Amino acid sequence: MLSFALKRFASALLVMFAISVLVFLIFFATPGVDPAARIAGRNADPATLAQVRHSFGLDRPMPVRYLLMMRHLLIDRDLESFVNRGSRVIPQILQATPVTLSLVVGAALIWMVAGVVMGTAAATLRGRAADPLIMLVGVVGVSLPAYWLGEVVNLVTQKQLHSSVFSWVPPPGYVGIGRDPGQWALHMLFPWLTLALLYAGIYARLLRGEVVTALNEDYVRTARAKGLSERRILLRHALRCSLIPIVSLFGLDFGALVGGAALLTEVVFGLPGIGKLTYDALQNLDLPVIMGTVLYAAFFVVLANALVDILYARLDPRARHA
Amino acid sequence: MTAAQPSSTAEARRSPGPWRTAAADLSRNRSALAAAVVLLIVVTASLCAPLYAAHIAHTDPFQSHVSGTTVVGGKTVPVLTPSSTGLGLGVTPIGPTWDPAHYFLGADNQGRDVMARLLYGGRTSLFIGFTAAVLTCLVGTAVGVVAGYAGGVVDSVISRVLDVVWAFPVYLLAICLSVVLLTNGLHLGPLTVDAGSLWLPVTIIAAIYVPYIARPLRGQVLVLRNKEFIHAAVGSGAPTPRILRREVLPNVLPTTIVFVPLMTALAMLTESALSFLSVGVQPPDASWGTIIEDGLGLLYTRPAVTIAPGLLIALTTAALNVLGDGVRDALDPGARLRGGV
Amino acid sequence: MPDQPLLDVRDLRVSFRTRQGTVTAVDGLSFSVAPGEILGVVGESGSGKSVSMLAVLRLLTNPNVTVSGEVLFRGRDLLTLPDREMRSVRGREIAMVFQDPMTALTPVYTVGWQIAEQIRAHEPVSRREAHARAVQLLSDVGIPDAASRVNAYPHEFSGGMRQRAVIAMALSCGPSLLIADEPTTALDVTVQAQILDLMRQLNEGGSAVVLITHDMGVISQIADRVLVMYGGRAAEEGPRRAVFHGPRHPYTWGLLDSVPRVDGPRLRRLPTIAGVPVTPGSLPEGCAFAPRCRLRHERCEERPPLSVGDGDAAHRDACWLPSGGRAALRLTTRTATGKDTDTEVAS
DSSP states (O other): HHHHHHHHHHHHHHHHHHHHHHHHHHTTTTOOOOOHHHHTTTTTHHHHHHHHHHHHTTOOHHHHHHHHHIIIIISSSSOOSSTTTTTTTTHHHHHHHHHHHHHHHHHHHHHHHHHHHHHHHHHTTTTHHHHHHHHHHHHHHHEEEEEEHHHHHHHIIIEEETTTTTOOOOOOOOTTTTTTTHHHHHHHHHHHHHHHHHHHHHHHHHHHHHHHHHHTTTHHHHHHHHTTOHIIIIIIIIIIIHHHHHHHHHHHHHHHIIITTHHHHHHHOOOSSSHHHHHHHHHHTOOOHHHHHHHHHHHHHHOOOOOOOOHHHHHHHHGGGO | OOTOOOTTTHHTTTTHHHHHHHHHHHOOOOOHHHHHHHHHHHHHHHHHHIIIIIISSSOOTTSTTTHHHHEETEEEHHHHHHEEETTTEEEEOOOOOOOOTSSSTTTTTOBBBBBHHHHHHHHHHHHHHHHHHHHHHHHHHHHHHHHHHHHHHHHHHHHHHHHHHSOHHHHHHHHHHHHHOOOOHHHEEEEEEEETHHHHHHHHHHHHHHHHHHHHHHHHHHHHHHHHHHHHHHTOOOOOOHHHHIIIIHHHHHHHHHHHHHOOOOOHHHHHHHHHHHSSSSSSSHHHHHHHHHHTTTTTOOOHHHHHHHHHHHHHHHHHHHHHHHHHHHOOHHHHSOOOO | OOOOOOOEEEEEEEEETTTTTEEEEEEEEEEETTTTTTTEEEEOTTTSHHHHHHHHTOOOTTTTEEEEEEEEEEEGGHHHHHHHHHHHHTTTTTTEEEEEEESOOOTTTTHHHHHHHHHHHSSSHHHHHHHHHHHHHHHHOOTTTHHTTTOOOOOSSHHHHHHHHHHHHTTTTOOOOEEEEEETTSSSSSHHHHHHHHHHHHHHHHHHEOOOOOHHHHHHOOOEEEEETTEEEEEEEEHHHHHHHHHOOOHHHHHHHTTTOOOSOOSSSSSOOOOOOOOOGGGOOSSGGGGGOOOOOOOGSSSSEEOSSOOOOOHHHHHHHSSOOOOHHHHHHHHHTTTTTHHHHOO
């Protein structure tokens, strides 16, 4: 067990290292990409460029640059943004974290509950009109562009119906939960619903398939022969087994979203989270910030993977000895 | 049973081939058929974009018409009027006229016909989505089959690389690659893609989704490799390429095919997101994503510019997903065995 | 046979709606089970034996299935019972054991939990008490160290142990009827004997047993009465001795002849029943066995009723052959069997 955990930890570190190298290479080793040109501004003369290069350490050999950046990021923790001089990367990330967490945790709760309810309902109502209807909702959720949905929500709540139904909706933005929990929830409500809609459909469709399969399993027939109620068969036997793959998918999605994959939702709703931070940094080729956020994202994805493995073993006794 | 007795009962009862059965199943699946019809309409309409622009709308959707005029209800009106509300820096384009000859869906802030741009944008979006999906499926299948069949070091190396790409949030990776490659295009050995070319988003999207195909296929091949008929082929001394071609590929092909429509939907959504963030399709080309971006500034005054392309994306990807589900139900023999007693 | 049967099935019909049209799996089956007896049900795959038993317990949940007829259990028709009452019959009065123990238990719960679940579904007992009974039941069915194995998960049990656990579960509420659907088919031969022993013990405890199998050897060891099924219908029914020593239906002859005998002559090729078993979709109008029967004649176009032959009133068969002299007829078919082609191995 311990050696398994160590192996797991080592491979997680390896993945993070590989991602950091990959990102570093993407931005430093691609010909024609020159952060110095961005910093110095358009039409800067060669002397200025050289000076910028020197002061940012961009004239050092690549491995040295990589190591220096990693040292400043991880050990000294004083890596600074190229674009906004003096603003450190780690505080920026720490500031953005609660915003992203607020968005993702709330949305995850909504989509898990909605997905499980919809998926189970569709599976039990198989062959009746409600099943394709629920699944249609699922397809729509999967097929909507996230940012567009956000814009339409903004349009409806801020303009079209703002004077009537949605007068209580505050303008897009973020209010810290510590400052005003009520306003926090009010500001997050539509971002939550928007993000949740995109995932609830996938989860419902996936769960429906799993439950339908489970309901045809022999153990469900045994449960029925035992004289259990249909409700108990569905919830305690079929659904319980169907949740295993759903939970592992959830872990991966959750990790990716916390790591910045909710970028489009954050951009559209003006939420200064990790995704927005990454996006702004990408637009400016602000490499230190990109490096920080990308490693942060990789960390959460890797962490989520590890948690999923542990959870999997808890949910599925067959996985415990493997 | 040999072919010498074609009239025997076993021969007579032989089921039609798996592809025939699947096609029959698919043709009986009403929602999949409806989805196919929707797709056919969208594709045909997009292909007819030049016809619409030249013969119906009489406009060039890639030219600004800042001072142009059009006819609404018999009266000549300007396409763009200086904006009277807001910050006063911009213009309010003409809204939907519902007249195909005169700005059916209105104009964008450069006075371009939104309907004509939508049709042209559809060509771009569909082209990128489909091409990227086919590329991903081909590369992903190849990678998955090689990794799964070769095993050993090859498998370990490929799997680790796939893990790394997989671990990276896919949109972030796409944006990273786009930001970088848009400055100077892609030069990778003999492969050169210009920065403004449509092949750039195609390549990026195809690359980032390779693990989505390769990982499940690798798993499938791992299972196949331990099947008796593969052992038999290996035992009979068949060369590896032939085993891959004759035994392995036919067995994984249905999975690859199931992935194509689903992947096309995913690729179209990704393309539109990249274009929306202005790191996808570059002007003068238009895609549904870039039109949504164009419409953002007009969201509260001329929402049609944003809403129409989004609806088209949703409609098309939904149709692709439904069709993909139908193809999966038809091709996946595992699904057929279920639902019996 | 005692006058009041425990289970009395009358004219049971089960049909499936499929793409190719309606398919009849059980076609007017009638049989009864007396309290405390062991009824062996034999037949090839697809003869409708499992489906009819699932229909008895109303476990055919597929919406494309129609079941008609009467299933009288202690005088109550199970087919018309409200769901709630049916649930209290299942597991408590009639228990069922299925063929494949590997998949019969829910993988995510311990064996003891699943046994306790059944007890608590029918009796108002505490969790602790149900658990204690689960331990007792497991040790009753011969699981060593039951007190600790009760907390094991199904995948930690071997196939034989799982089948014991399933049987323990079936016995947990003291059912008066146990339906066992090929309980030994998926198991090793040595384990088979132990499971059969268990059935016998259970029967000695007072429960009636319906044992479904395609293994004539199993039937000959354990059954009081035998029901031979073919094409969803009863071909022959009677006390074990009568069926084994004086089989009347040509299909039963075939089944018995295809069992290799240790004391018999050594055969170069085992006798088989010629032809292909009927499938539920292609049941003939008349006798279902006629297409494969060497003694078929015009009368076989008509469906034969299950009728008493010349001897024992409890021994009935569905065949148009004259009721006398069947043993001699059987001999004529036997000599012909060896020359037959080996297109299909039956039984």
